[in-house]
Amino acid sequence: DAGVTQSPTHLIKTRGQQVTLRCSPKSGHDTVSWYQQALGQGPQFIFQYYEEEERQRGNFPDRFSGHQFPNYSSELNVNALLLGDSALYLCASSSTGVYTEAFFGQGTRLTVV
Amino acid sequence: SQQGEEDPQALSIQEGENATMNCSYKTSINNLQWYRQNSGRGLVHLILIRSNEREKHSGRLRVTLDTSKKSSSLLITASRAADTASYFCATDAGGGADGLTFGKGTHLIIQP
Numbered sequence: 001d002a003g004v005t006q007s008p009t010h011l012i013k014t015r016g017q018q019v020t021l022r023c024s025p026k027s028g029h030d031t032v033s034w035y036q037q038a039l040g041q042g043p044q045f046i047f048q049y050y051e052e053e054e055r056q057r058g059n060f061p062d063r064f065s066g067h068q069f070p071n072y073s074s075e076l077n078v079n080a081l082l083l084g085d086s087a088l089y090l091c092a093s094s095s096t097g098v099y100t101e102a103f104f105g106q107g108t109r110l111t112v113v
Numbered sequence: 114s115q116q117g118e119e120d121p122q123a124l125s126i127q128e129g130e131n132a133t134m135n136c137s138y139k140t141s142i143n144n145l146q147w148y149r150q151n152s153g154r155g156l157v158h159l160i161l162i163r164s165n166e167r168e169k170h171s172g173r174l175r176v177t178l179d180t181s182k183k184s185s186s187l188l189i190t191a192s193r194a195a196d197t198a199s200y201f202c203a204t205d206a207g208g209g210a211d212g213l214t215f216g217k218g219t220h221l222i223i224q225p
Binding site for chain 2: 033041058088090102107
């Protein structure tokens with residue numbers, strides 16, 4: 001049973017460019033959340049997708065957008081990249097329910113130069 | 114912003130000793146989860162404790178939750194070199210719908 005998979009593992013982009021990160025959830029999970037983790041910090045919630053809709057959003061600008069597909073996989077898009085967007089981007093999947101564990105992928109390390 | 118605060122920020126102990134990490138949070142929660150992260154890679158889920166539970170065990174891990182003090186602790190008994198990692202607590206206020214709110218983590222080093 002594959003866990004949460006993310007691609008790519010590493011990415012280098014130039015300021016102003018756009019980037020798309022991908023996530024496949026754990027089998028049986030229908031909810032995908034995205035987090036940004038800056039160096040030395042804990043992960044920060046970006047948004048969550050369920051039934052192909054953005055359900056909740058953290059304190060991130062509209063440059064951050066996402067999508068969920070019918071097979072529950074998800075994409076995170078970031079436009080007009082800034083140096084401060086350099087971080088580890090983590091995808092977590094879970095199933096609906098009140099007490100539900102979130103399982104994380106290995107992350108995508110994004111470096112903006 | 115971070116809701117939780119782990120304490121201490123860093124902890125170095127000898128192999129075989131017990132390690133205790135604490136977490137405080139600010140708002141009401143549905144559940145609290147502990148995660149481990151090795152070398153800035155993905156987070157590994159360790160344990161989930163519900164708001165109506167006070168203590169939970171999983172192997173060498175023991176987690177306590179005091180909702181009146183808005184605090185939790187993670188105890189790792191008989192530590193091993195492989196336990197060296199960063200440990201994060203994460204609170205869930207909305208039953209999974211609002212995402213998890215993480216603290217800054219405790220970096221644990223187990224000396225052989």
